[in-house]
Amino acid sequence: MTAGATSAAPPAEATRQDLRAWPALRLAWLHIVSRRVPVALATIAACAAALRGAFYGHWDSYGALQLPLIFEVGAASVIAITAASPFGEAERATGRWLPYLRLGTTLALTAAAIGALAAAGTGGHLAGGTVEVLRNVAGLTGLGLLCAFMLGAGLAWTGPTAYLLAGTYALYTDWHPPTLSTPWIWPARPPLDRGAAICAALVFTAGLALITIRGARDSGRD
Amino acid sequence: MTAPPAPAVPRPPHHAVRAKVVPGRLLRLELRRNTMLWMLPVAILLFWYNGYREIMAVPPMWNLRAMTLQNRLLLDFAIPVVGAAAWMASREGRRGVADLLGITARPRWARQLTGWAATTCWALLGYLCCVAVVYVLTARQASWGGPLWWPAVVGAVAVPLLSAVGFAAGTLFPSRFTVPLVTVAAFFGLAFGTQAASGDHSYWQISPLTSGAVDIGADPGVATFYHYLPDLSIAQVMFAAGLTAAVLGLLGLPAGSGGRWLRRSAAVITVAGLAAAGTAVALAGTGRLDPHGMIVIPALHDAANDQPIRYTPVCSHTAIPVCVNPAYTAYLPAVTAVLRPVLTELAGLPGAPRQVTQAAQAYAQGPGNSINLIFHGLAARDGSVVFSLPDPLPGDQGQTSAGFDSRLKTTGLQIVAGVIGSQSRAAGSPAVAGPAQQAVISALTRLTAPQLAFRNGSAEQLGPYGRLLPAPGSPAAAAATRFAALPAAAQHAWLVQHLPALRAGRISLAQLP
Numbered sequence: 001m002t003a004g005a006t007s008a009a010p011p012a013e014a015t016r017q018d019l020r021a022w023p024a025l026r027l028a029w030l031h032i033v034s035r036r037v038p039v040a041l042a043t044i045a046a047c048a049a050a051l052r053g054a055f056y057g058h059w060d061s062y063g064a065l066q067l068p069l070i071f072e073v074g075a076a077s078v079i080a081i082t083a084a085s086p087f088g089e090a091e092r093a094t095g096r097w098l099p100y101l102r103l104g105t106t107l108a109l110t111a112a113a114i115g116a117l118a119a120a121g122t123g124g125h126l127a128g129g130t131v132e133v134l135r136n137v138a139g140l141t142g143l144g145l146l147c148a149f150m151l152g153a154g155l156a157w158t159g160p161t162a163y164l165l166a167g168t169y170a171l172y173t174d175w176h177p178p179t180l181s182t183p184w185i186w187p188a189r190p191p192l193d194r195g196a197a198i199c200a201a202l203v204f205t206a207g208l209a210l211i212t213i214r215g216a217r218d219s220g221r222d
Numbered sequence: 223m224t225a226p227p228a229p230a231v232p233r234p235p236h237h238a239v240r241a242k243v244v245p246g247r248l249l250r251l252e253l254r255r256n257t258m259l260w261m262l263p264v265a266i267l268l269f270w271y272n273g274y275r276e277i278m279a280v281p282p283m284w285n286l287r288a289m290t291l292q293n294r295l296l297l298d299f300a301i302p303v304v305g306a307a308a309w310m311a312s313r314e315g316r317r318g319v320a321d322l323l324g325i326t327a328r329p330r331w332a333r334q335l336t337g338w339a340a341t342t343c344w345a346l347l348g349y350l351c352c353v354a355v356v357y358v359l360t361a362r363q364a365s366w367g368g369p370l371w372w373p374a375v376v377g378a379v380a381v382p383l384l385s386a387v388g389f390a391a392g393t394l395f396p397s398r399f400t401v402p403l404v405t406v407a408a409f410f411g412l413a414f415g416t417q418a419a420s421g422d423h424s425y426w427q428i429s430p431l432t433s434g435a436v437d438i439g440a441d442p443g444v445a446t447f448y449h450y451l452p453d454l455s456i457a458q459v460m461f462a463a464g465l466t467a468a469v470l471g472l473l474g475l476p477a478g479s480g481g482r483w484l485r486r487s488a489a490v491i492t493v494a495g496l497a498a499a500g501t502a503v504a505l506a507g508t509g510r511l512d513p514h515g516m517i518v519i520p521a522l523h524d525a526a527n528d529q530p531i532r533y534t535p536v537c538s539h540t541a542i543p544v545c546v547n548p549a550y551t552a553y554l555p556a557v558t559a560v561l562r563p564v565l566t567e568l569a570g571l572p573g574a575p576r577q578v579t580q581a582a583q584a585y586a587q588g589p590g591n592s593i594n595l596i597f598h599g600l601a602a603r604d605g606s607v608v609f610s611l612p613d614p615l616p617g618d619q620g621q622t623s624a625g626f627d628s629r630l631k632t633t634g635l636q637i638v639a640g641v642i643g644s645q646s647r648a649a650g651s652p653a654v655a656g657p658a659q660q661a662v663i664s665a666l667t668r669l670t671a672p673q674l675a676f677r678n679g680s681a682e683q684l685g686p687y688g689r690l691l692p693a694p695g696s697p698a699a700a701a702a703t704r705f706a707a708l709p710a711a712a713q714h715a716w717l718v719q720h721l722p723a724l725r726a727g728r729i730s731l732a733q734l735p
Contacts, residue, residue: 039397039399040399058417070409073406074403077405077406154316161405161409162267164301165272165301169271169272176619
């Protein structure tokens with residue numbers, strides 16, 4: 001009777017039971033759900049689809065260069081927002097595995113965003129190619145994570161979106177001198193520019209380290 | 223013994239007092255708690271980075287500064303305003319207090335409008351501060367003219383629209399992910415929407431970022447000699463205001479937004495707003511480029527604006543005065559420095575102009591977004607010649623002083639050729655020159671064909687003026703070197719005596735001194 005009831009349980013219930021059998025897996029799944037990672041993944045996929053759709057439009061030289069940056073910012077902002085914890089202090093006090101979970105979630109989402117955007121650009125005229133997507137998404141995500149650390153995850157979007165304007169303007173100055181050539185505005189640098197790659201990597205590393213160790217800032221008010 | 227009771231002071235009904243006080247208090251609360259206040263430094267920083275530096279780098283002319291401001295300032299404010307509005311609107315949903323607030327005395331729509339109004343107030347304050355800084359500095363630097371208000375008004379009306387779009391998105395989809403997505407989407411729509419505009423009949427020029435005709439935009443020749451036409455600006459204001467009303471009205475439509483009358487009012491506002499925005503788009507589609515570089519919309523056009531602006535030209539103290547529009551006063555020294563040598567040589571010669579006067583160039587719409595600049599060379603008018611200053615001016619679109627000067631030398635070449643060369647058979651065509659004339663023109667202008675070709679970038683761009691100069695290594699070039707070696711007084715004396723014969727082509731190279 002009992003065995004029969006178990007075998008007839010719906011798939012979701014079966015999954016839950018499977019997860020209970022693997023505590024580490026269950027912990028990871030609960031963390032993912034609490035960070036709204038499924039929604040974030042869906043949003044990243046939407047950004048990639050929108051980028052793909054944008055390739056069918058007719059853009060001038062500025063547009064073709066600036067277009068990928070817009071969708072990269074969208075994906076990076078979403079990743080940074082997933083740093084928000086619904087539990088705050090209580091979770092920090094009890095969660096021994098929390099830093100690893102934060103690290104894994106952020107890295108996985110960043111990799112997913114890079115992969116999705118690069119895949120969206122396959123066969124299209126993706127300015128800068130996959131290398132530029134890798135650099136830009138990593139740098140922008142780092143910026144968002146830094147904002148999440150300093151302002152709270154809810155306001156993590158402020159950094160990448162403000163940087164969007166800086167990046168598009170820097171790309172614009174490629175035609176209208178004086179050109180902004182600082183590597184800190186990496187979207188305007190060529191894909192294989194070492195300085196820009198180092199700056200983006202530094203920002204990503206700093207953001208990732210702070211979020212992994214300390215997590216996003218808990219803010220009682222928005 | 224008690225004092226007689228004081229006469230009763232009539233008090234307004236309690237509900238009337240509340241009706242006046244509560245919205246004001248609510249607005250004050252929203253203003254104090256608004257995220258846009260904290261986003262203002264971000265907005266101003268973005269404006270400084272993206273807009274201000276570029277605006278202040280363009281020449282201090284009201285038309286250039288105001289039209290660039292319309293394009294830049296709104297784009298710089300788009301991200302902070304949309305983001306802050308969406309963040310404020312999604313607040314109730316994020317905090318899970320929507321049901322709790324649903325039982326308060328004020329209708330939900332009124333509450334939402336107050337939140338939107340507070341966000342918009344802070345955004346407008348920041349916007350107006352930026353406009354004020356640019357206009358005050360321009361007023362101190364510009365040599366002539368006054369502020370153009372329409373570009374600033376378009377932006378000021380578009381800020382509430384940005385705020386309304388963000389607020390509506392945050393209200394309808396109250397999620398953390400909504401804020402960055404709607405911000406990026408709004409930026410994309412605003413910045414890339416103008417790319418769809420093609421030609422002067424495009425509906426897309428309704429975008430509040432479009433200041434003037436597409437592919438002319440802020441140009442020194444626009445709104446300098448003729449009034450700034452507000453036709454497109456009026457349509458843009460109508461569009462932005464209508465769309466704002468429609469979006470805000472939309473928030474009042476769902477059940478629970480308020481009572482029946484409130485929801486009906488919201489429906490009416492939505493329909494009216496959509497009608498206004500749709501009409502504005504249709505009007506923008508009827509636009510055409512006028513010869514002065516601005517968009518005329520027949521239904522909104524005031525013929526009085528077609529009259530040229532009256533001004534007293536500013537003239538140089540050269541042998542032949544060079545007169546420019548007072549808006550270009552800052553460039554008169556550069557023009558004078560380049561043209562002075564040739565004007566000194568030409569002064570007093572038969573056929574020499576009495577004055578060299580700047581005139582407006584005309585614009586014509588080409589296929590797609592191409593614009594044809596029309597200026598029929600140097601035209602003679604009442605003993606003076608009119609010319610057009612090179613475009614762009616130094617500091618604008620990367621133009622350097624050296625580049626500006628080199629293009630001015632082409633103007634000097636045209637002036638000299640008009641006096642020394644022979645009249646072209648085709649009316650309106652540049653003068654033609656024989657070998658002796660080429661030698662004299664080259665000597666007076668200190669120009670040779672290769673120099674001119676080099677400065678203009680390529681030999682193809684030399685155009686009809688290449689025929690006015692001797693070919694390198696030719697006998698005419700040698701004669702030019704010989705003539706140029708003479709003292710200026712000797713050159714002038716020879717020209718006074720022989721100019722009619724030279725113009726008639728009766729002087730050979732050997733006869734040149």
